[in-house]
Amino acid sequence: MTSEPSVDQSLLDAVEGGLPAALADLGRLVRIPGIAWPAFDQEQLRLSARAIAKLAEDTGVFDEVRILTAEIPGGGEQGQPAILATRAARNGRPTVMLYAHHDVQPPGDDTLWETPPFEPTVRDGRLYGRGAADDKAGVMAHIASLRALHEVRGDDLDLGLVLFIEGEEEFGSRSFARFLADNADAMRSDVIVVADSGNWDSETPAVTVSLRGNAKFHLTVRTLEHASHSGMFGGAVPDAMLATIRLLSTLWDEQGAVAVDGLDTRDAATPDYTEATLRDEVGLPQGVQPIGDGTILSRIWNKPSITVTGIDFTSVEAASNTLSPEVTVVVSARVAPGQDAADAYAAIERHLRARAPFGAELSFSEVDLGDGFLVDTAGWAVAEAREALRDGYGKDPVDLGVGGSIPFISDLVREFPGAQILVTGVEDPHSRAHSPNESLHLETFRGAVRSEALLLGRLSERSL
Secondary structure, eight states, rough: OOOOOOOHHHHHHHHHHEEEEEEEEHHHHHHHHHOOOOTSOHHHHHHHHHHHHHHHHHHSSSSSEEEOOOOTTTTBBBBOOOOEEEEETTTTTEEEEEEOOOOOOOOOOOOGGSSSSOEEETTTEEESSSSTTTTTTHHHHHHHHHHHHHHHHHGOOOOOEEEEEOOOOGGGGGTTTHHHHHHHHOOOOOOOEEEEEEEESSSSEEEEEEOOOOEEEEEEEEEOOOEEEEEHHHHTSSSSHHHHHHHHTTOOOSSSSSOOOTTTOOOOOOOOOOOHHHHHTTOOOTTOOOOOSSSSSHHHHHEEEEEEEEEEOOOOOTTSSSEOSEEEEEEEEETTTOHHHHHHHHHHHHHHHTTTGOOEEEEEEEEEEEOOOOOOTTSSHHHHHHHHEEEEEEEEEEEEESOOTTTHHHHHHHHOOTTTEEEEEEEESSOOTTTOOOOOEEEHHHHHHHHHHHHHHHHTTOOO
C-alpha cells in the first residue's frame, strides 16, 4: 500500500507570500489588449510577449528565455509571438511543460461591460477584465508556482521545465504545429500541464478528462444571380435567406438536439447536475427551456452540438425590400470526444448538400477542424495531479468533461507521444470567458497556484 504524499508547507507559505505580487502582475497583463485578430493592434501582442518573457526571466529558474514565432503553413506568414523558456532536467528527474496563452478574445460591445474590459477591477472577490480568467490567469498560475518553487528549492531544483506561452490560441493556433516541430528538442517533456480549462465550481477543483472536438466552416447559400425587388417577385422567387433558414433548420430536431446522421455520441456517465444549476451558471431565463435530450452534462460533454455563430447579411438599419441573392453563415460544430473531426465535418456537409431547398447552390469554405481529447487517467501524472489539487484546494477534485475544444492538444499528442497530458485551469462556471464581464474568482486562483506548486514540488522529487 502506497502512502499519500506529504504536504510541503514551505511551498504553500511561499505561495501565500507571493499571491499579492502575482495578482498585481496579472492586473498589468490584463491592461495589455493583446488580440491576435489582424484588425487589432498587433504591437500589443508583442508588448504582452515581452512582459511575460521578463516575468519568466525573473523567476530565476530558467536557463534560457526566448520570444519566438513560427511560420503559418500555406503562405509564409509568421504566427504571433510565443514565449519559450527552458531548464534542463538533472539527476534523472522528469521534465514538465507548462502551457498557457497570452492572447485574448476581442472585448465585443464595450457597453455590455460593467467596467472597462482592459481595466482590471476587483469586486465581490472576483477580478474583472478581458483575459483575467482566459488565459492570463493561467500564465500567472505558472509564474506564481515557479516563483514559490524557486524560493523554497533555489538552485537545488533538478526538475526539467519548459514554459510555453502561446500568442494565438484564440485565433486558431495557426502556427502551433510548426512551432512544436521547429522546437521539438527544446520542448520535449514527460508531463505537459495545459492551464486552459476550468473547475467544477469556485471551490472544487477538476482534472479535465475529455474535450469535444470542433468543426467550423463558412456556408454560402446562393439562389439568385443578383438582388431583385421583393414586391415584384416575392412569392415566386426563393431568396437566399429563405433557403438558408429552411436549410439550417434541418440540423436539429424538435428538441434542439443535433439531427445529422454520422455524428457520434460518447457513452460515458456524468455526475449529477441539475437544470437549476444550468440556469444559474449560464443565465437561462425561467421561460426558456434547455435543448437536447439525455442528462444535461451528457449533452455538453459527450454529444455533438451545432451553433450558427455569424452571418453576412443586410443589417437592420440598411434593410430594404429586396430578395437577397446570397447569404453566408459561420457554422460551429462541437464533436463528441473520440470522433475524428474530419469525419464529423464530412457528415455535416453531406447532410446539408442533400437538403438544399429549392435547388439552392451551396459552397463551403474556411474549414477549421480540431480533434477532441480523452485523457489516459491511468497515468502516474494524473494521480499526482489529483493529490496536488486535493491538497491545494482542500477538496477532492472532480473528473470533468468539457464541451469546449482545445484542438492543439492533438498536436501535442502527435509531437510528444510519450508525454502525459494534464488539462487544468483557473476558471469556474461564472468566469464568463469570451463574454462581457469576464472574471477570475480570486480564491480559485489561490487554489490553482497552491496546487501547481505542490505538483511541481512532488515531481521534482520523482525519478524516471
